[in-house]
Amino acid sequence: MAASHNTPVLNAESLSVFRGERLVLDNISVSLAAGDAVLLTGPNGAGKSTLLRVLAGLRRPDAGHLLWNGTDILADRTMHAAHIAYLGHQDALKPGLTLSENLALFSRGESPEDALADFDLTHLADVPVRLLSAGQKRRAALTRIIMARAPLWLLDEPSLGLDIHSVGRLGTALTRHRQAGGIVIATTHVPLPLDNPRQLALPGAPTGNQALWEDQP
Numbered sequence: 001m002a003a004s005h006n007t008p009v010l011n012a013e014s015l016s017v018f019r020g021e022r023l024v025l026d027n028i029s030v031s032l033a034a035g036d037a038v039l040l041t042g043p044n045g046a047g048k049s050t051l052l053r054v055l056a057g058l059r060r061p062d063a064g065h066l067l068w069n070g071t072d073i074l075a076d077r078t079m080h081a082a083h084i085a086y087l088g089h090q091d092a093l094k095p096g097l098t099l100s101e102n103l104a105l106f107s108r109g110e111s112p113e114d115a116l117a118d119f120d121l122t123h124l125a126d127v128p129v130r131l132l133s134a135g136q137k138r139r140a141a142l143t144r145i146i147m148a149r150a151p152l153w154l155l156d157e158p159s160l161g162l163d164i165h166s167v168g169r170l171g172t173a174l175t176r177h178r179q180a181g182g183i184v185i186a187t188t189h190v191p192l193p194l195d196n197p198r199q200l201a202l203p204g205a206p207t208g209n210q211a212l213w214e215d216q217p
C-alpha cells in the first residue's frame with residue numbers, strides 16, 4: 001500500500017548548532033515540499049548527521065526555526081515524531097527478537113509482508129536479528145522505515161553495507177515514497193539511487209582548535 005500524505009512542507013530556517021564550542025552548522029536553511037529529495041553531502045565531521053538529528057527533533061538547534069506545515073516542530077516533538085522515519089548509523093533493531101517481531105514493534109497495524117518483500121527479507125522473517133549480516137540488518141532497518149508510513153524520511157547513509165541489488169531496491173522504495181508525496185533527506189558519501197535530488201553541501205570544519213570538544217547527545 002502506498003503512503004499518502006497531505007502536501008507536507010518542511011522549512012528549516014537559519015539553523016545553527018554548536019557541538020562543544022565548535023559551530024558545526026552555521027545558518028543552514030532548506031525547504032522541502034511533497035516529493036522533494038535532498039542529499040546532504042560534505043566531509044567527515046561536516047555536520048550531516050547533526051543536521052538530520054535536528055530535523056528529526058532529536059536535538060535542539062542553538063539558533064533558527066524548524067517548521068512542519070508552518071508549525072514549530074520544537075513546540076511539540078511528540079507530534080513531529082509521527083511525521084518522521086529516522087534511520088541513523090545504528091540500525092535500532094532488537095538483536096534478540098526475530099525480524100518479524102522487530103517490525104511488529106513499528107507497525108501501524110499492517111502486516112510486514114510487503115515491506116519485507118521490498119527488501120528481499122521474507123525468508124529471514126523468523127530469524128533473530130543478531131544472526132543477520134550487516135547488510136541484512138541495514139535492509140531490515142530500511143524495512144522499518146517503510147513500515148513507519150511517515151511522510152518525512154531522514155536517512156543517514158542509507159546504502160551503507162548494501163549489495164548492488166539492495167541499492168536497487170532502496171531506489172525503488174525512495175521513488176515510491178516520493179511519488180506518494182513523501183519527502184527524503186539523506187546523507188551520503190556515495191551516489192544514491194535518487195532521481196533529481198537537490199544537494200546541500202556542508203562545507204566541513206575550518207582548520208583550527210579541535211581540542212574544545214565535549215561529549216554531547
Ligand SMILES: Nc1ncnc2c1ncn2[C@@H]1O[C@H](COP(=O)(O)OP(=O)(O)OP(=O)(O)O)[C@@H](O)[C@H]1O
Pocket residue numbers: 019020024042043044045046047048049050051205213214215216217
Ligand atoms: N557527541 C558529540 N559531542 C561533541 N561533538 C560531537 C559529538 N558527536 C559529533 N560531534 C562533532 O560534531 C561534528 C559533526 O559531526 P557529525 O556526526 O554531524 O558529522 P557528519 O558530517 O555526519 O560526519 P560523517 O561523514 O563522518 O558521518 C564533528 O566535528 C564531530 O566531532
